[in-house]
Amino acid sequence: MFKLSAHNTTVKREIQAGFITFITMAYILVVNPTILADAGIPQAQAFSATIIATLVGTLLMGLYANLPIAVAPGMGLNAYFTYTLVVGEKIPYQTALSVVFVSGIIFLLLSLSPIRTKLIEVIPQTLKLAITGGIGLFIASLGLKMSGILVADEATLITIGSLSSPEAIITLIGLMTAAILTVKRVPGGLLYAMILAAVLAFIIGDLKFSSTLIALPTLPEGLLVVNPLTAIQDVLQYGLFGGVLSFVLVTMFDTTGTMVAVGEQAGLIEKDGSLKNSDRALLSDSTAMVVGSMFGTSPTTAYVESASGVAAGGRTGLTSVTVGLLFALAAIFGPVVQAISGVPSITAPALILVGALMLQNIKQIEWEDFSEAFTAFVIIVIMPLSGSIATGIAFGFIVYPIMKAVQKQRVHSLIYLFAILFFIQLFFL
Numbered sequence: 001m002f003k004l005s006a007h008n009t010t011v012k013r014e015i016q017a018g019f020i021t022f023i024t025m026a027y028i029l030v031v032n033p034t035i036l037a038d039a040g041i042p043q044a045q046a047f048s049a050t051i052i053a054t055l056v057g058t059l060l061m062g063l064y065a066n067l068p069i070a071v072a073p074g075m076g077l078n079a080y081f082t083y084t085l086v087v088g089e090k091i092p093y094q095t096a097l098s099v100v101f102v103s104g105i106i107f108l109l110l111s112l113s114p115i116r117t118k119l120i121e122v123i124p125q126t127l128k129l130a131i132t133g134g135i136g137l138f139i140a141s142l143g144l145k146m147s148g149i150l151v152a153d154e155a156t157l158i159t160i161g162s163l164s165s166p167e168a169i170i171t172l173i174g175l176m177t178a179a180i181l182t183v184k185r186v187p188g189g190l191l192y193a194m195i196l197a198a199v200l201a202f203i204i205g206d207l208k209f210s211s212t213l214i215a216l217p218t219l220p221e222g223l224l225v226v227n228p229l230t231a232i233q234d235v236l237q238y239g240l241f242g243g244v245l246s247f248v249l250v251t252m253f254d255t256t257g258t259m260v261a262v263g264e265q266a267g268l269i270e271k272d273g274s275l276k277n278s279d280r281a282l283l284s285d286s287t288a289m290v291v292g293s294m295f296g297t298s299p300t301t302a303y304v305e306s307a308s309g310v311a312a313g314g315r316t317g318l319t320s321v322t323v324g325l326l327f328a329l330a331a332i333f334g335p336v337v338q339a340i341s342g343v344p345s346i347t348a349p350a351l352i353l354v355g356a357l358m359l360q361n362i363k364q365i366e367w368e369d370f371s372e373a374f375t376a377f378v379i380i381v382i383m384p385l386s387g388s389i390a391t392g393i394a395f396g397f398i399v400y401p402i403m404k405a406v407q408k409q410r411v412h413s414l415i416y417l418f419a420i421l422f423f424i425q426l427f428f429l
Helices: 011-025 028-037 043-063 077-089 093-112 114-122 125-146 166-183 189-204 228-238 241-266 278-295 306-311 317-330 334-341 344-364 370-386 389-406 413-428
Strands: 071-073 150-153 157-160 300-302
Touching (some): 011 306, 011 344, 028 043, 028 334, 043 071, 043 278, 043 300, 043 317, 077 093, 077 241, 093 228, 093 241, 093 278, 125 306, 125 344, 125 389, 228 241, 241 300, 241 389, 241 413, 278 300, 306 317, 306 344
Antiparallel strands (some): 150 157
Protein backbone atom coordinates (compact mmCIF):
# COMPACT_ATOMS: atom_id res chain seq x y z
CA MET A 1 0.00 0.00 0.00
CA PHE A 2 2.74 2.45 0.93
CA LYS A 3 5.29 1.04 -1.56
CA LEU A 4 8.07 1.03 1.02
CA SER A 5 10.61 -0.83 -1.10
CA ALA A 6 10.05 1.51 -4.05
CA HIS A 7 10.88 4.44 -1.76
CA ASN A 8 13.89 2.64 -0.26
CA THR A 9 12.56 2.71 3.28
CA THR A 10 11.36 0.34 6.01
CA VAL A 11 8.46 0.08 8.45
CA LYS A 12 10.76 0.83 11.39
CA ARG A 13 12.22 3.91 9.73
CA GLU A 14 8.77 5.24 8.77
CA ILE A 15 7.42 4.79 12.30
CA GLN A 16 10.49 6.48 13.77
CA ALA A 17 10.05 9.37 11.32
CA GLY A 18 6.39 9.68 12.27
CA PHE A 19 7.26 9.79 15.95
CA ILE A 20 9.81 12.54 15.36
CA THR A 21 7.36 14.58 13.27
CA PHE A 22 4.75 14.18 16.00
CA ILE A 23 7.10 15.27 18.78
CA THR A 24 8.30 18.33 16.84
CA MET A 25 4.77 19.53 16.09
CA ALA A 26 2.96 18.36 19.25
CA TYR A 27 3.32 21.88 20.64
CA ILE A 28 0.31 22.79 18.50
CA LEU A 29 -1.84 20.86 20.99
CA VAL A 30 -0.87 23.44 23.60
CA VAL A 31 -0.38 26.59 21.56
CA ASN A 32 -3.46 26.43 19.29
CA PRO A 33 -6.08 26.09 22.09
CA THR A 34 -4.28 28.86 24.03
CA ILE A 35 -4.51 31.30 21.11
CA LEU A 36 -8.08 30.31 20.21
CA ALA A 37 -9.10 30.78 23.85
CA ASP A 38 -8.40 34.49 23.39
CA ALA A 39 -11.11 34.40 20.72
CA GLY A 40 -13.53 32.90 23.24
CA ILE A 41 -13.43 29.28 22.10
CA PRO A 42 -13.39 26.96 25.15
CA GLN A 43 -9.94 25.36 25.47
CA ALA A 44 -11.40 21.85 25.71
CA GLN A 45 -13.30 22.44 22.47
CA ALA A 46 -10.22 23.89 20.73
CA PHE A 47 -8.03 21.01 21.96
CA SER A 48 -10.40 18.38 20.58
CA ALA A 49 -10.94 20.33 17.35
CA THR A 50 -7.17 20.60 16.87
CA ILE A 51 -6.81 16.83 17.17
CA ILE A 52 -9.77 16.08 14.90
CA ALA A 53 -8.57 18.43 12.13
CA THR A 54 -5.03 17.05 12.40
CA LEU A 55 -6.25 13.46 12.40
CA VAL A 56 -8.43 13.93 9.31
CA GLY A 57 -5.82 15.82 7.27
CA THR A 58 -2.83 13.71 8.26
CA LEU A 59 -4.52 10.33 7.79
CA LEU A 60 -5.80 11.42 4.37
CA MET A 61 -2.29 12.62 3.50
CA GLY A 62 -0.93 9.20 4.46
CA LEU A 63 -3.61 6.78 3.27
CA TYR A 64 -4.86 8.70 0.23
CA ALA A 65 -1.83 10.69 -0.97
CA ASN A 66 0.93 8.40 0.42
CA LEU A 67 3.08 11.37 1.46
CA PRO A 68 5.09 11.91 4.70
CA ILE A 69 3.46 15.29 5.32
CA ALA A 70 1.41 16.11 8.41
CA VAL A 71 -1.51 18.55 8.44
CA ALA A 72 -2.62 20.64 11.43
CA PRO A 73 -4.02 24.09 12.30
CA GLY A 74 -1.45 26.62 11.09
CA MET A 75 0.53 28.93 13.30
CA GLY A 76 0.00 32.51 12.20
CA LEU A 77 -3.38 31.58 10.79
CA ASN A 78 -4.69 31.02 14.32
CA ALA A 79 -3.31 34.41 15.37
CA TYR A 80 -4.99 36.08 12.36
CA PHE A 81 -8.23 34.29 13.26
CA THR A 82 -8.16 35.49 16.86
CA TYR A 83 -6.57 38.92 16.84
CA THR A 84 -7.56 40.22 13.40
CA LEU A 85 -10.98 38.69 12.84
CA VAL A 86 -12.51 38.14 16.28
CA VAL A 87 -10.80 40.87 18.31
CA GLY A 88 -10.15 43.33 15.47
CA GLU A 89 -13.50 43.04 13.72
CA LYS A 90 -15.36 42.54 17.03
CA ILE A 91 -17.28 39.50 15.78
CA PRO A 92 -18.27 36.28 17.61
CA TYR A 93 -15.88 33.38 17.17
CA GLN A 94 -18.72 31.39 15.59
CA THR A 95 -18.85 33.98 12.79
CA ALA A 96 -15.07 33.80 12.35
CA LEU A 97 -15.38 30.02 12.06
CA SER A 98 -17.91 30.61 9.29
CA VAL A 99 -15.19 32.57 7.45
CA VAL A 100 -12.84 29.60 7.84
CA PHE A 101 -15.59 27.23 6.68
CA VAL A 102 -16.35 29.25 3.54
CA SER A 103 -12.64 29.61 2.82
CA GLY A 104 -12.27 25.85 3.23
CA ILE A 105 -15.09 25.17 0.77
CA ILE A 106 -13.44 27.46 -1.80
CA PHE A 107 -10.13 25.75 -1.07
CA LEU A 108 -11.78 22.35 -1.58
CA LEU A 109 -13.27 23.38 -4.91
CA LEU A 110 -9.88 24.67 -6.06
CA SER A 111 -8.34 21.38 -4.99
CA LEU A 112 -10.81 19.46 -7.16
CA SER A 113 -9.81 21.65 -10.10
CA PRO A 114 -6.44 21.55 -11.89
CA ILE A 115 -5.58 25.08 -10.70
CA ARG A 116 -3.69 24.20 -7.50
CA THR A 117 -1.87 21.26 -9.06
CA LYS A 118 -1.01 23.44 -12.02
CA LEU A 119 0.34 26.06 -9.64
CA ILE A 120 2.90 23.64 -8.20
CA GLU A 121 4.01 22.78 -11.73
CA VAL A 122 4.43 26.40 -12.88
CA ILE A 123 6.26 27.69 -9.79
CA PRO A 124 9.79 28.55 -11.03
CA GLN A 125 12.60 26.41 -9.65
CA THR A 126 14.20 29.39 -7.93
CA LEU A 127 11.02 30.06 -5.95
CA LYS A 128 10.77 26.40 -4.93
CA LEU A 129 14.38 26.23 -3.79
CA ALA A 130 14.28 29.61 -2.03
CA ILE A 131 11.05 28.67 -0.25
CA THR A 132 12.73 25.47 0.94
CA GLY A 133 15.76 27.40 2.21
CA GLY A 134 13.63 30.14 3.75
CA ILE A 135 11.48 27.63 5.59
CA GLY A 136 14.67 25.98 6.81
CA LEU A 137 15.88 29.25 8.35
CA PHE A 138 12.39 29.92 9.68
CA ILE A 139 12.15 26.68 11.65
CA ALA A 140 15.79 26.92 12.74
CA SER A 141 15.15 30.40 14.14
CA LEU A 142 12.02 29.03 15.83
CA GLY A 143 14.10 26.36 17.55
CA LEU A 144 16.78 28.86 18.59
CA LYS A 145 14.18 31.20 20.08
CA MET A 146 12.22 28.42 21.79
CA SER A 147 15.36 27.22 23.55
CA GLY A 148 16.44 30.70 24.69
CA ILE A 149 19.64 30.60 22.64
CA LEU A 150 18.31 33.65 20.79
CA VAL A 151 16.34 36.30 22.69
CA ALA A 152 14.74 39.65 21.92
CA ASP A 153 16.87 42.76 22.35
CA GLU A 154 15.82 46.42 22.15
CA ALA A 155 19.01 47.57 20.42
CA THR A 156 19.64 44.74 17.95
CA LEU A 157 16.16 43.12 17.97
CA ILE A 158 17.75 39.68 18.43
CA THR A 159 20.81 38.68 20.46
CA ILE A 160 22.39 35.64 22.10
CA GLY A 161 20.68 34.54 25.28
CA SER A 162 22.23 32.87 28.32
CA LEU A 163 24.11 29.85 26.98
CA SER A 164 24.72 28.69 30.54
CA SER A 165 21.01 28.20 31.22
CA PRO A 166 19.90 24.55 31.60
CA GLU A 167 17.52 24.86 28.63
CA ALA A 168 20.25 26.18 26.31
CA ILE A 169 22.76 23.55 27.47
CA ILE A 170 20.33 20.67 26.90
CA THR A 171 19.40 22.10 23.50
CA LEU A 172 23.05 22.35 22.45
CA ILE A 173 23.78 18.81 23.69
CA GLY A 174 20.75 17.49 21.79
CA LEU A 175 21.69 19.47 18.68
CA MET A 176 25.31 18.29 18.59
CA THR A 177 24.21 14.71 19.26
CA ALA A 178 21.72 14.91 16.40
CA ALA A 179 24.33 16.48 14.10
CA ILE A 180 26.96 13.85 14.91
CA LEU A 181 24.51 10.98 14.40
CA THR A 182 23.40 12.56 11.11
CA VAL A 183 27.01 12.83 9.93
CA LYS A 184 27.48 9.16 10.88
CA ARG A 185 24.25 8.38 8.95
CA VAL A 186 22.64 6.68 11.95
CA PRO A 187 18.96 5.94 11.12
CA GLY A 188 16.68 7.66 13.64
CA GLY A 189 19.53 9.83 14.92
CA LEU A 190 17.16 12.73 15.53
CA LEU A 191 14.90 10.55 17.64
CA TYR A 192 17.80 9.34 19.78
CA ALA A 193 18.97 12.91 20.30
CA MET A 194 15.48 13.96 21.40
CA ILE A 195 15.28 11.02 23.83
CA LEU A 196 18.61 12.10 25.32
CA ALA A 197 17.32 15.67 25.66
CA ALA A 198 14.13 14.40 27.32
CA VAL A 199 16.12 12.35 29.85
CA LEU A 200 18.31 15.36 30.71
CA ALA A 201 15.26 17.62 30.99
CA PHE A 202 13.62 15.11 33.33
CA ILE A 203 16.75 14.88 35.49
CA ILE A 204 16.96 18.65 36.06
CA GLY A 205 13.22 18.91 36.62
CA ASP A 206 12.22 20.73 33.41
CA LEU A 207 10.17 17.74 32.26
CA LYS A 208 7.49 16.97 34.80
CA PHE A 209 4.51 14.66 34.61
CA SER A 210 1.37 15.33 36.59
CA SER A 211 -0.38 12.62 38.59
CA THR A 212 -3.13 12.61 35.96
CA LEU A 213 -1.77 10.99 32.81
CA ILE A 214 -5.07 10.23 31.08
CA ALA A 215 -7.93 12.64 30.37
CA LEU A 216 -10.81 11.98 27.99
CA PRO A 217 -11.36 14.75 25.40
CA THR A 218 -14.64 16.64 25.31
CA LEU A 219 -16.60 18.80 22.88
CA PRO A 220 -18.57 21.18 25.14
CA GLU A 221 -20.51 22.83 22.32
CA GLY A 222 -20.47 20.06 19.69
CA LEU A 223 -20.34 21.16 16.05
CA LEU A 224 -20.00 24.94 15.77
CA VAL A 225 -20.53 25.27 11.99
CA VAL A 226 -22.80 22.94 10.03
CA ASN A 227 -24.89 24.80 7.45
CA PRO A 228 -22.94 26.23 4.46
CA LEU A 229 -25.76 28.70 3.71
CA THR A 230 -25.62 30.08 7.25
CA ALA A 231 -21.84 30.42 7.00
CA ILE A 232 -22.11 32.29 3.70
CA GLN A 233 -24.77 34.52 5.22
CA ASP A 234 -22.42 35.36 8.11
CA VAL A 235 -19.70 36.39 5.66
CA LEU A 236 -22.12 38.56 3.68
CA GLN A 237 -23.72 40.12 6.77
CA TYR A 238 -20.41 41.21 8.32
CA GLY A 239 -18.67 41.94 4.99
CA LEU A 240 -15.82 39.56 5.76
CA PHE A 241 -14.67 39.09 2.16
CA GLY A 242 -11.15 40.22 3.06
CA GLY A 243 -10.93 37.48 5.66
CA VAL A 244 -12.02 34.84 3.16
CA LEU A 245 -9.51 36.06 0.55
CA SER A 246 -6.70 36.20 3.11
CA PHE A 247 -7.37 32.68 4.37
CA VAL A 248 -7.61 31.27 0.83
CA LEU A 249 -4.42 32.96 -0.38
CA VAL A 250 -2.34 32.31 2.72
CA THR A 251 -3.41 28.67 3.15
CA MET A 252 -2.96 27.99 -0.56
CA PHE A 253 0.59 29.25 -0.75
CA ASP A 254 1.64 28.31 2.76
CA THR A 255 0.53 24.72 2.14
CA THR A 256 1.82 24.59 -1.41
CA GLY A 257 5.17 26.07 -0.45
CA THR A 258 5.56 23.71 2.50
CA MET A 259 4.60 20.64 0.47
CA VAL A 260 7.06 21.57 -2.27
CA ALA A 261 9.81 22.20 0.30
CA VAL A 262 9.23 18.93 2.17
CA GLY A 263 8.76 17.06 -1.12
CA GLU A 264 12.06 18.45 -2.39
CA GLN A 265 13.74 17.35 0.84
CA ALA A 266 12.27 13.84 0.51
CA GLY A 267 13.09 13.48 -3.18
CA LEU A 268 9.41 13.30 -4.12
CA ILE A 269 9.44 15.94 -6.85
CA GLU A 270 8.80 14.62 -10.36
CA LYS A 271 10.97 15.49 -13.37
CA ASP A 272 8.38 18.05 -14.50
CA GLY A 273 8.69 19.82 -11.14
CA SER A 274 5.40 18.59 -9.69
CA LEU A 275 4.96 16.85 -6.34
CA LYS A 276 3.95 13.20 -6.42
CA ASN A 277 0.21 12.80 -5.78
CA SER A 278 -0.08 16.56 -5.35
CA ASP A 279 -3.78 16.56 -6.30
CA ARG A 280 -4.55 14.09 -3.50
CA ALA A 281 -2.36 16.02 -1.07
CA LEU A 282 -4.17 19.28 -1.75
CA LEU A 283 -7.56 17.61 -1.36
CA SER A 284 -6.46 16.13 1.98
CA ASP A 285 -5.45 19.53 3.30
CA SER A 286 -8.58 21.36 2.17
CA THR A 287 -10.84 18.64 3.62
CA ALA A 288 -9.12 19.01 6.99
CA MET A 289 -9.69 22.76 6.85
CA VAL A 290 -13.45 22.32 6.35
CA VAL A 291 -13.75 19.66 9.08
CA GLY A 292 -11.63 21.68 11.51
CA SER A 293 -13.81 24.76 11.12
CA MET A 294 -16.91 22.70 11.90
CA PHE A 295 -15.46 21.54 15.22
CA GLY A 296 -13.89 24.86 16.20
CA THR A 297 -10.38 25.55 14.97
CA SER A 298 -8.62 27.95 12.61
CA PRO A 299 -7.40 26.87 9.12
CA THR A 300 -5.15 23.86 8.70
CA THR A 301 -1.99 23.71 6.61
CA ALA A 302 0.76 21.27 5.68
CA TYR A 303 3.24 21.37 8.55
CA VAL A 304 6.84 22.33 7.93
CA GLU A 305 7.85 20.17 10.92
CA SER A 306 7.20 17.22 8.59
CA ALA A 307 10.72 17.93 7.35
CA SER A 308 12.07 16.59 10.66
CA GLY A 309 10.48 13.21 9.91
CA VAL A 310 11.77 13.32 6.35
CA ALA A 311 15.25 14.04 7.68
CA ALA A 312 14.91 10.90 9.81
CA GLY A 313 14.11 8.82 6.71
CA GLY A 314 10.34 9.17 6.27
CA ARG A 315 9.37 8.79 2.62
CA THR A 316 5.82 7.42 2.49
CA GLY A 317 2.35 7.85 3.90
CA LEU A 318 3.16 5.41 6.71
CA THR A 319 5.00 8.29 8.38
CA SER A 320 1.82 10.41 8.23
CA VAL A 321 -0.37 7.56 9.45
CA THR A 322 1.96 7.17 12.43
CA VAL A 323 1.66 10.90 13.15
CA GLY A 324 -2.13 10.72 12.88
CA LEU A 325 -2.39 7.75 15.24
CA LEU A 326 -0.13 9.48 17.77
CA PHE A 327 -2.37 12.55 17.67
CA ALA A 328 -5.35 10.26 18.27
CA LEU A 329 -3.57 8.83 21.32
CA ALA A 330 -2.76 12.37 22.39
CA ALA A 331 -6.49 12.95 22.75
CA ILE A 332 -6.38 10.54 25.70
CA PHE A 333 -2.88 11.25 26.98
CA GLY A 334 -3.25 15.00 26.79
CA PRO A 335 -1.39 15.71 30.07
CA VAL A 336 1.65 13.65 28.97
CA VAL A 337 1.79 15.24 25.51
CA GLN A 338 1.48 18.71 26.98
CA ALA A 339 4.33 17.95 29.40
CA ILE A 340 6.73 16.80 26.65
CA SER A 341 5.79 19.41 24.04
CA GLY A 342 6.01 22.10 26.69
CA VAL A 343 9.79 21.60 27.06
CA PRO A 344 11.48 23.50 24.19
CA SER A 345 14.89 21.92 24.79
CA ILE A 346 13.47 18.56 23.64
CA THR A 347 12.04 19.73 20.32
CA ALA A 348 14.38 22.61 19.49
CA PRO A 349 17.40 20.48 18.43
CA ALA A 350 15.36 18.75 15.73
CA LEU A 351 14.04 22.04 14.37
CA ILE A 352 17.51 23.60 14.19
CA LEU A 353 19.10 20.56 12.53
CA VAL A 354 16.31 20.25 9.98
CA GLY A 355 16.75 23.92 9.16
CA ALA A 356 20.40 23.24 8.32
CA LEU A 357 19.44 20.28 6.13
CA MET A 358 16.81 22.26 4.23
CA LEU A 359 19.19 25.15 3.60
CA GLN A 360 21.42 22.84 1.56
CA ASN A 361 18.95 23.03 -1.32
CA ILE A 362 19.76 26.67 -2.15
CA LYS A 363 23.04 25.60 -3.76
CA GLN A 364 20.97 24.75 -6.86
CA ILE A 365 19.79 28.36 -7.31
CA GLU A 366 21.34 30.22 -10.27
CA TRP A 367 23.16 32.77 -8.10
CA GLU A 368 25.04 34.21 -11.07
CA ASP A 369 21.70 35.50 -12.43
CA PHE A 370 20.91 38.45 -10.14
CA SER A 371 17.19 38.36 -10.95
CA GLU A 372 17.12 34.82 -9.55
CA ALA A 373 19.51 35.64 -6.72
CA PHE A 374 17.60 38.73 -5.56
CA THR A 375 14.27 36.90 -5.58
CA ALA A 376 15.77 34.06 -3.55
CA PHE A 377 17.39 36.54 -1.16
CA VAL A 378 14.09 38.30 -0.48
CA ILE A 379 12.27 35.05 0.29
CA ILE A 380 15.04 33.58 2.44
CA VAL A 381 15.52 36.77 4.48
CA ILE A 382 11.88 37.74 5.00
CA MET A 383 10.61 34.34 6.21
CA PRO A 384 12.67 34.10 9.42
CA LEU A 385 12.79 37.85 10.11
CA SER A 386 9.03 38.39 9.67
CA GLY A 387 8.19 35.11 11.38
CA SER A 388 5.86 34.24 8.51
CA ILE A 389 6.34 31.67 5.77
CA ALA A 390 3.38 33.08 3.84
CA THR A 391 4.82 36.61 3.84
CA GLY A 392 8.12 35.39 2.41
CA ILE A 393 6.28 33.48 -0.29
CA ALA A 394 4.16 36.53 -1.09
CA PHE A 395 7.16 38.81 -1.56
CA GLY A 396 8.84 36.19 -3.71
CA PHE A 397 5.86 35.95 -6.03
CA ILE A 398 5.73 39.73 -6.34
CA VAL A 399 9.45 40.27 -6.93
CA TYR A 400 10.07 37.40 -9.37
CA PRO A 401 7.82 38.54 -12.27
CA ILE A 402 9.09 42.12 -11.90
CA MET A 403 12.69 40.94 -12.26
CA LYS A 404 11.81 38.79 -15.25
CA ALA A 405 9.82 41.58 -16.91
CA VAL A 406 12.91 43.80 -16.72
CA GLN A 407 14.88 41.04 -18.42
CA LYS A 408 12.06 40.60 -20.96
CA GLN A 409 11.74 36.92 -20.08
CA ARG A 410 8.44 35.06 -20.22
CA VAL A 411 6.70 34.10 -16.99
CA HIS A 412 3.59 31.94 -16.74
CA SER A 413 0.40 34.02 -16.55
CA LEU A 414 -0.57 32.36 -13.24
CA ILE A 415 2.54 33.84 -11.61
CA TYR A 416 1.44 37.35 -12.67
CA LEU A 417 -2.08 36.67 -11.41
CA PHE A 418 -0.91 35.59 -7.97
CA ALA A 419 1.61 38.43 -7.82
CA ILE A 420 -1.32 40.85 -8.15
CA LEU A 421 -3.39 38.97 -5.56
CA PHE A 422 -0.49 38.88 -3.11
CA PHE A 423 0.16 42.58 -3.65
CA ILE A 424 -3.48 43.32 -2.76
CA GLN A 425 -3.35 40.98 0.24
CA LEU A 426 -0.10 42.44 1.62
CA PHE A 427 -0.70 46.13 1.08
CA PHE A 428 -4.49 46.51 1.37
CA LEU A 429 -5.79 43.60 3.47
